Amino acid sequence: xxxxxxxxxLALAGPALGQVTNPGTSQGSDQGPPAEAAWVRKRxxxxxxxxxxxxxxxxLDATVDQPVRFGTLTITVRACNARPPDEVPDAAAFIEVxxxxxxxxxxxxxxxxxxxxxxxxxxxxxxxxxxxxxxCR
Numbered sequence: 001x002x003x004x005x006x007x008x009x010l011a012l013a014g015p016a017l018g019q020v021t022n023p024g025t026s027q028g029s030d031q032g033p034p035a036e037a038a039w040v041r042k043r044x045x046x047x048x049x050x051x052x053x054x055x056x057x058x059x060l061d062a063t064v065d066q067p068v069r070f071g072t073l074t075i076t077v078r079a080c081n082a083r084p085p086d087e088v089p090d091a092a093a094f095i096e097v098x099x100x101x102x103x104x105x106x107x108x109x110x111x112x113x114x115x116x117x118x119x120x121x122x123x124x125x126x127x128x129x130x131x132x133x134x135x136c137r
Contacts, residue, residue, distance in 0.1 A: 038083060038084055038087060039081035039082070039083065039092065040081060040082050040083070040084055041079070041080070041081055042064075042080045042081065042082050042091075042136035042137050043063060043064055043080070043137070044061055044062060044063045044064065044077075044080065044136070044137050045061075045062045045064070045077045045080040045091070045093045045095075045133060045134075045135070045136050045137070046059060046060070046061055046062075046133075046134040046135040046136075046137065047059070047060040047061075047062055047068075047075065047077075047093075047095075047131060047132065047133055047134060048060075048131070048132050048134050049070040049071075049073075049075075049129060049130070049131050050129065050130040050131075051070075051071055051128065051129060052127075052128055052129065052130060053128055058070060059134070060075070062075060062076075062077045063077070064077050064078065064079065064080055065077070065078065070129065070131075071128065071129055072099050072100045072101050072128075072129075073097055073098070073099055073100075073109070073126075073129055073131075074097070074098045074099075074100065075095060075096075075097050075131065076095070076096045076097075076098075077093050077094070077095055078094040078095065078096060079093065079094040080092075080093045080094075080133075080136035080137075081093070081136060082135070082136040082137075088117075089116075090115065090116055090117045091115070091116040091117075091133050091134070091135050091136040092113055092114070092115050092116070092133070092136075093113065093114050093133045093136060094112065094113050095110065095111070095112070095113075095114055095131075095133070096108050096110070096111045097109045097110040097111070097124055097126075097131065099126070109124060109126055110123075110124040110125075110126075110131070114131075114132060114133040115133070116132075116133050116134060116135065119132045119133075
């Protein structure tokens with residue numbers, strides 16, 4: 001059900017989330033939504049992390065490409081983009097999450113885009129932790 005909702009969101013969002021570009025090129029990369037989608041690159045992300053066992057909520061400030069820790073998770077924001085001030089506020093971050101309890105050769109617990117205005121569209125599925133993007137700065 002979540003995957004269907006996510007695919008519908010991607011179809012509605014069109015090129016804003018489906019392709020990414022580097023400045024000055026028309027080729028794709030994983031560094032952010034395209035310039036024509038009116039996203040502005042930012043240097044840090046504000047994340048909200050929840051420990052479901054203790055009900056502890058923590059707001060994390062994560063600089064792009066600098067890992068931060070929360071419990072057994074190592075969270076690395078690879079890109080963070082926000083809408084310009086004259087548009088409806090939104091943030092999108094490309095995030096990699098690794099769990100230190102997983103095997104070293106295991107894939108990341110999460111790797112992909114998270115959207116502030118649609119937190120359920122693409123989320124970390126973990127038995128102990130929840131994570132969402134609040135803002136890009």
